[in-house]
C-alpha cells in the first residue's frame with residue numbers, strides 16, 4: 001500500500017488493480033492519470049499480484065478486508081478498480097466497503113461525459129453509459145421496490161429493476177435513432193468529399209500523443225489542446241492545402257487508451273468511421289514514453305477492431321524536442337515536434353507522396369453516348385480540362401492507375 005499526499009474538497013480516491021504483467025503497472029499509472037483527469041485526488045494505491053480476477057470480488061477476499069481497513073482509515077470517498085467489474089462484483093464490493101465503487105470503464109465514461117461538446121458526442125457518451133449500466137442493474141433493493149400493481153401502473157409484479165431496465169432500453173433505442181440520423185448526414189458529407197476527390201488524412205493515436213497540436217500546427221485550427229487525457233472527443237475536420245497546391249481534409253480524432261471500453265468504441269463507431277474511410281492515417285506517437293511500443297500496439301489493435309485494414313499508415317513520432325538524440329526516420333517513420341513545428345516539411349512531403357503516389361495526367365476521348373464512363377471520371381478523378389470535339393469529349397484528368405486501366409479503351413495520347 002502506498003500513501004500519497006492529500007488535499008481537502010475533492011473526492012478522495014483509492015485505486016485498486018491486479019498486477020500480472022509489467023504492462024499492468026503502466027496501466028495503473030494511467031488509471032492515476034484518468035482519476036486526476038476526472039477530478040479526483042488519489043490518496044492511495046493498492047495492487048495485488050495474481051493471475052486471475054476473482055469472480056466475486058475482483059481481488060481476493062483477504063485483500064478486500066485489507067482494502068476496507070485502508071478505506072476507513074484514510075477516509076476515502078471512492079474506490080476505483082482498474083478493470084471492468086461485473087454487476088455482481090460491484091454489488092459485493094460495495095456491500096463490504098460501504099463507499100462508492102467504480103471501475104476503469106465507468107471512470108473513462110465519466111471523463112467522456114464531462115468532455116463531450118457536440119450533440120453527437122453527447123449522445124454517443126450517453127449511449128455508452130446506458131449500455132454499460134444495463135447489465136449492472138443488479139439486485140440491490142429489488143425485493144423492496146416491487147410496485148403496487150394497481151390502476152395506472154405498468155402491470156402487476158413488475159419490479160423497479162424491470163421498470164428501470166425498460167426505461168433504459170427505450171432511451172437506448174431513442175438515442176440510436178437520433179444517432180442514425182446524424183450518421184446519414186455524415187455519410188452525405190463523406191460522399192460529397194469523395195465526389196470532389198478530396199482525400200482524407202486522419203490523425204490517430206494514443207491519448208495525449210499530440211494529435212490536436214499537430215492539426216493546429218498544420219492548419220492553425222485552434223483545436224483544444226491539454227496535457228490531460230481525452231482533450232478531444234469530436235472529430236475536427238479541416239481543409240488543408242499541401243505544398244503542391246492539392247487539397248486534403250485533415251481529421252483530428254479521439255485518442256485511444258488501454259482497455260478502451262467496448263461500449264464506448266461501439267458508441268463512437270460512427271465518428272470513428274472518419275478513420276475507417278480515410279485515405280491515409282497519421283499515427284501520432286509520443287516518443288518520450290517508456291511504454292511507447294505498448295501504446296503503438298494498443299492503437300493498432302483498436303484500428304483493427306474498427307475494421308481499418310489496408311489503409312496506409314505513417315508513424316509520426318512526436319515531441320522530439322524532448323529527446324537528446326533524434327533517430328533519422330524514413331518514409332514510414334517521421335520524427336517531428338508538433339509543438340515546435342520541427343519536421344513538418346518532411347511530413348507533408350511523405351503525405352503527398354503517399355496519397356498521390358500513382359496518379360498521373362491522362363487524356364481520354366469519350367464518345368458522347370458514354371455517359372456512364374463520363375460520370376465515373378467526374379466522380380473518381382480530378383478533371384483538369386474538358387474539351388468538346390466532333391468525336392466526343394476530350395477529358396484531361398489526374399487519375400490513379402486502376403482508373404486508367406479500367407478506362408484504357410478511351411485513353412488517347
Ligand SMILES: Nc1nc2c(ncn2[C@@H]2O[C@H](COP(=O)(O)OP(=O)(O)OP(=O)(O)O)[C@@H](O)[C@H]2O)c(=O)[nH]1
Nearest residue numbers: 207208209210211212213226230231232255338339
Ligand atoms: N514537448 C512537447 N509537447 C508536445 C508536443 N506536441 C504536443 N505536446 C503536448 O502534449 C500534450 C497533449 O497534446 P494534445 O495535442 O492535446 O494531444 P492529443 O493527442 O490531441 O490528446 P487527446 O485529444 O487528449 O487524445 C499537450 O500538453 C501538448 O502541449 C511536442 O512536440 N513537444
Ligand SMILES: [Mg+2]
Nearest residue numbers: 211212231232
Ligand atoms: Mg486532442
